[in-house]
């Protein structure tokens with residue numbers, strides 16, 4: 001059981017005050033936080049061992065999966081999930097204090113997920129203002145703070161506003177009240193991060209590739225492996241295998257520890273029906289406050 005010492009190095013999508021940074025601080029308040037410019041760079045850092053953990057966004061309640069993270073975990077890296085962090089996400093419209101009285105803006109910058117989560121607000125309030133994708137919400141906020149002579153805005157969180165000295169011109173502009181993001185805490189070794197405050201339920205994430213013969217009813221067979229053992233699923237999603245149109249793998253979250261007898265039976269039966277199973281490990285859930 002690793003993960004609690006101040007010596008841990010943690011990669012996150014930077015710069016400081018991104019949503020991912022806040023998630024990383026929830027589980028490693030004393031760790032050494034190392035910012036990277038992209039999600040793949042965060043994952044590569046843990047895969048090559050220059051950091052101990054990577055904290056990456058996996059899915060958002062409004063926008064669905066962050067496919068970059070899911071696909072990287074399936075195709076590129078053999079890593080394990082040691083914890084998940086569920087964070088409430090509040091998006092605000094941030095401007096340089098010098099531009100707080102501007103009635104129009106040259107452009108609005110943010111991470112694509114933040115722009116998408118605020119789509120209705122942006123459409124109705126700043127219909128003709130160009131939306132520019134940026135590497136993260138905090139990178140956009142930092143950029144706006146460095147260019148007071150340009151009437152531009154960023155979308156991001158309250159901590160970015162504080163950190164980079166920006167004014168919140170419009171608060172809570174995300175389109176639906178229930179806006180949460182799920183983050184994974186990844187490591188090269190298969191273990192559970194156990195620090196105070198986790199929820200009781202253990203979860204296991206599996207990536208299952210169906211047999212190549214493409215016979216009918218395979219998904220039904222896969223689901224029945226879990227159903228008759230009364231193994232509860234909290235998520236199922238399909239992603240392209242990238243081997244041809246119509247070829248998919250399934251990401252399944254099971255509310256059980258992978259070492260449980262029923263789970264070991266499920267793995268054997270999945271192998272018997274010709275499925276390849278990649279387990280990302282079993283882990284606890286940690287919640288972040290708003």
Ligand SMILES: O=C(O)C(=O)Cc1ccccc1
Pocket residue numbers: 013017018019020021057060089111113114135136137138181
């Ligand atoms: O850009 C950020 O701040 C991130 O950490 C990525 C992100 C963007 C929007 C919601 C959750 C995570």
